[in-house]
Amino acid sequence: MSRADGFLTEGYVRKTLIPPAPPPRRLGGPLAWVRTNLFASWTDGLVTVLILAALAWLVPLALRFLVFDAVWTGTSGEACRPEVVGHPVGACWAFIGEKINYLAYGSYPAAERWRPNLFFALLAFGAGWMLWLGAPKRAWGAAYLFVVFPVLAYALLAGMPALGLVSVATGLWGGLLVTVVVSMVGIVASLPLGILLALGRRSDWPVVRYACIGFIEFWRGVPLITVLFMANVMLPLFLPGDLTVDRLVRPLVGIALFASAYMAEVVRGGLQAIPEGQMRAALALGLTKTQALRAVVLPQALKIVVPGIVNTLIGLFKDTTLVSIVGIADFIRVLEAARADPRWSAPAVPATAYAFAALFYFAICFGMARYAGFIERRLAAGDAR
């Protein structure tokens, strides 16, 4: 049955024009905007009013704490006590000001602090090289960050008497320095290991495949804190004789293994997204399987998982705080130690310390998340062409 038949069987064809409807009321102007965006319905209005009330309470509270009632200068907790100051006290920034070196370097000897500073600078250089997409010779940047930099950093921080650098025991390292070292080791170890594991998981050889699956699923199945406890008590047990492992190295091993399992899953996602035809085409061109992986499949796979890798790194960076539980003087642990200083005992000090830590972690994690989002949009734009 054709469409026309159906139309005729309706038995009704309008003969006269419908009078024109009045134009819709003009939607525009600030009032209409408020209506559609904030008070579209009864419940919408209620939600709007509730959120506005919460903001009216929270924003002045936060501003008073962070800025207006804050104490900026002082030499002890006395300066941050309301009964001394004479008005309610917000954040005690004087406390952070005095402890800032301790928060950055821990107990690293004051005379040697140029070494962590140089370490931070070298790291910033390498990270900038890798993150800036238009940078020249990014392959060299990767080589620098994953091979040269770790060696340099170790010599610089731990010391190398042959070069005139006094050795500094890892027990003295602390604060931001340790947090950055732990994250860097996690990143530098987990990326290559993760790629190897991801390739192994897709291997044709059953032993390799099952070994990789077992490894990945084991670390992904347990909480990081149990891994750190395990590294702490079991690593020394497994080594022969009186060989001991540095207290800082134990959690580093744990974090590296843990992070590589998560990284492997991210990379595997990228490998699965590459059509099988790519591999077949490369083999048809006479490339060996290894060459095909290295030159054709991996570059494409890694490119699309950059956002996933950055997200894993954000998680890794947040997870480094857990080393404070097993006694490593990372940023959080140093902060807690500074907070316990009796000279700086004031009611506002804990909240100040946590506000500072929150700003620090948020700035880094949010920045990395925005970077991942930027890469993702760029990739999407490339695909849309």
Add this chain to the structure above:
Amino acid sequence: MAEPRVSSWRALVVQAALVLALAALAYFAATNAAQKLARQGIVAGFGFLERPAGFDIGQSPIPYAAATATYLDAFLVGLLNTLLVSALAIVLSTVLGFALGIARRSSNLLARSFAAAYVEGFRNLPLLLQLLVWYVAVRVALPAASDPAAWGGAYLSQRGLFLPRPDFSGLAALVPLAFAAGLFAMGLLLRMSRRAVALGRKPVPVLWPGALLGLGLPALAWAGLALAGHLVPVAWPARGPYDIAGGLALRPEFVALLVGLSTYSAAFIAEIVRSGLDSVPRGQREAAAALSLSGAQALRLVVLPQAMRVIVPPLTSQYLNTTKNSSLAVLIGYPDLVHVFMGTVLNQTNQAVEVVAITMGVYLSLSLATALLMNRYNARVAGGRP
């Protein structure tokens, strides 16, 4: 795997070498560990679980007495505490996370931005820091134990949250039974509504009648019992000279961990829900509007059911994460599995290998069970849509 095995001897050699290397590594580690343990005079094996524990645990869902308990009892208490706080955190974070995720796609600008700010804020701060904030900074701001805040029989102080505890034993068991019946009725309504929609009829209202049944039936049972002269006994918390006694005491460690875990996890669930909502084509919502469904109806009957297919797999792995994250309890002293077993028991017995193996085994089996459930769900979903 369909490729021809040109170099099968190479595959054999590499795999054999891998097996040998792994075996050698395991042998090396095991002999070293055995030697060191023997030197420390530690007897390997799980016999230590029968020995008396001799330490107290701050919170226990089952009877636990330091004098008579064994290490096995301590393990059970830790495990139950982990499951308790994880289960509650999962429920709370799901409710909060769905609300936030839906709010991120709301037409209300303020709701949208508020939810976005919440997600970015909670997701980008380490959970450990958040737990410290809840446990230390927020607790300092609460009233002191000698001067608690009180609302209608409940007390809040730095020592925790104290709620009245109704005793539902004996005849009073009717009240929880009525609650279960209300839930059951709600489920029936939901089914009826689904069927009505499937048959093209008007959906049966579920939300309001369901809530009325779920809350009204137990209230009716309570009132009925009271009229019949059987008042449900309630243990009220009472102010003592130093602290509050009686009732249902929620310790600050528990409350801090529960609140911290739920609010943190909710941010991730909100993102999962948002991506689920985004996966439903826009036309679905427009078609629902064209059928004159209201916004809420369209969400509940058209968009969410389709989004669930995308939401459920990452949601389960998020639940697993919540369970694993509950191990941060060790930081603030909530007696969970890691705190009790990997902390206290490990320190007392030095049975490192056994304790680590048992603790990791528990988490691994939870992960494995979840993965199996997930595979079945995926198979069902994929089967429903070839």
